[in-house]
Amino acid sequence: MNRRLFLSTATLASGSLMLGIKARAQASFPPTIDDFQPNRLLVFQKDGIIRLITNKTEMGQGTNSSIRLLAAEELCVPLDWIHQEVRVPADEGFVGTGGSWGMAGYYRGARPIFATARQLFVNAAGQYWSVDPKQIILEEGEFRHPTKSESVSYASLLEVASKLEVPEEAPLILAQAFKYIGKSHPHVHLEAQLNGTLPYGIDQQCEDMLYASIERCPVTQGKLKRFDSTAALHFPGVQAVIPLEGTSWEAYDYFPAGVAVLATNTWAAQQGRHLLEIEWDLGENQKLDNDFIQRHFSEQLDGKGVVFHQTRTEPNASENGTTLTAIYDTPFWSHSPMEPMNTLAAYTTKGCELWTPCHMQSRLLAAVKEVTGFSDRQIKIHTTYLGGSFGRRLLVDYAIEALLLSKASGKPVQLLNTRIDETKQGHYMPAGKYRLESSLKDGLPTSLKLKVVSLSIYAQREPEQLKDGIDHAIGDDFLRYPYAIPYVQYEQMLASEIQIPALWWRGTFANTAGFVMESWMDELAHSTQTDPLAFRLALLTKTEDLVKIRGEETMDKSLFRGVLQEIGRLSGWKKKRKKNQGRGVAACFTFFESYAAIVAEVSVKGNRLKIHKLYCVVECGQVVNPNLVRAQIEGGIVFALSAMLKASITFEQGEVVENSFGDYPTLTYKECPEIEIHLLPSERPACGVGELSNIPTFAAVTNAIFDACGLRIRSLPLNQYLEV
């Protein structure tokens, strides 16, 4: 997606010379044009500001703050000249953020575009002085020539540059000369975050707006039978009560049937909800409870699935030594970003405007078009700052609900979910169940047979993404463990009968595949009385280093080995454990081409678990902004710990049991272990880090628990077994 985007950006670069220029008849100096846009990413202004227009959204990860560094680096200008903004979604050009590929994509795709812009201005300086551009020196945004006493700036060369052709190619700044890349810089929004002035979606306002809160059907795909709004309408501030029909799976995004209360303030809208009398037709999904789901998973595991990966044919039983089998399972998890879903929407018959914390703006635009029948020009989508997402804001359901309420009420509407809505009516990280079977001979595994049953996000929402009935999103993460095992067979079953809204979640299936695979490696190591780190390293040496995954990605075993070796050193792996103490290790390779390894240090006294420290080693290519990379690594670890300690979404009669952070707990300050991070130097281009450190955290911790007390955790969360 990203690569294609940048190809089209490159071909458009010269065509869009026309954009933003107020044409003048003749060249003059100082400039007579206000701004000049040589490509889709940059606008050079007369006042010296360089606008950087990206298609990425800020939600705490800071991608744009770091893309600024790339632009400043290639243009050789002071950092504060670069003002970043998010592109307004329109038909042409994708706007959306996800898959941890933001920085990686810009590092590869945007730097060459920045470089051609720089070269264009170098050429312009050459033309201005009638000298060979090769003799131009560019420093801190000033162009000089050895024979000239004056210098010129980007701003003063606008007119000249706008008349020249943008060069097809230009050399990149060499890594040795980096001034910004590789050094820590803050979030651009830091100051506003310190005094509460950064405007999130929830803070958006406009004239005459109403606040809305929706009581939604508690069971997926239930229907509204009847409702009585009399009492609600009497509550002070309540202005209207509006039913919403809800959508099917096939719609742009599923949202349940509901009844919305619109009021002059948020609190009145929420209170009005309590006064509604509603009768639902809960439908067949009432049957969904934990037992039903587990039974369905088990039945599927016992049946036959689709093989999605296999190496050679199965050896006959006589070749096998001892055999080990186990079943693992993982629960549903919620995203629960701290800012609940919300959108301010203003609909009129002439067009509509949305202010929304959504990071799939192009999808939102398509959904708004479908719902309203408006053309591109009639729709304006403003991207606000986002109070977290973890995947939830890839969807657009809340924005469409707000839009429909604005249309029905004739007023601008700010819809805000409550925390309880967020917990009970989310779209969840799918639960799964896994069966593993391995044979071992002479202390080494000879086979690994894996069966995974899981809800499939694709089967539910985009069945056209399935290939021969296989959901590769579920399968691929199991292929990213490069251990040499002669015979492997991986099989999957999609639990399509479980109609619970499923969604991408920071790392999604990489988390659960990581938990299962890296726990299993630990089980195999212990069964042969081998040190788990040494056991892994022994399985990473035999064959060539480069491994192709489904012919698409390349995984480098030497880097996988590298992060494991380094984590051994950093954590003092060989140090003697004290009584009740344990250490566990796990590693991963990811679809965004980074490698990480984690060692967890825990103690288990009686039944009480304490997680003392996590060490993390990362190989993520060129580190662009160490400050923000480290923040992502810290955040990923906390995210995984939050999920694995006490959190799970469970069901009773089709309804989610949990309500809020009280019974769906997130890690607290007190519970947060010490974290030590080591970023490995690398010559590779920048790779992703947003969904990295969470992946090996799960198994590192459970492996450490086994090391401490001999308890093998095969099911999450941990509070089923331990006091945490």
Place this chain on the structure above:
Amino acid sequence: MPSYSLSINGQMHTVEAPGEMPLLWVLRDLLDMKGTKYGCGLGICGSCMIMVEGKAKTACLLPVQAVGKQAITTIEGLSGNNDHPIQQAWRTAHVPQCGYCQSGQIMRAAALLQEEPNPSPEQIEAAMSQVLCRCGTYPRIKEAIQSAIQLSKKP
């Protein structure tokens, strides 16, 4: 509708609201002070943390009728110039990620140091565990609190 005179960040504000309306919504929707955030409305997440007479309180559980003459401080009124020791320490440690919980974190930490300039690790844990962060900024909060304690000691 009853009317209330509130002292917020050293200024008097008059609002008309039902007495049970939580101060959080009075601040956000009636007075247009959006710095205090809603995270749960249940007193669990701490995103709405403010100071009432210098003590940390969750604004989502404080009915406007219970405020009376008590002085309210919100994130908007913590300092004139983003230079409260907590803000300075937060800046140096690059604490915020998405930042949504940070008004609450900063107000909770400021209230702690106001009450106890030299808090023990247990006191810090007890106070800061009242504000949740989904982005995982705890390691940096830990570091920032220590430097804020040092900063506050300087004359």
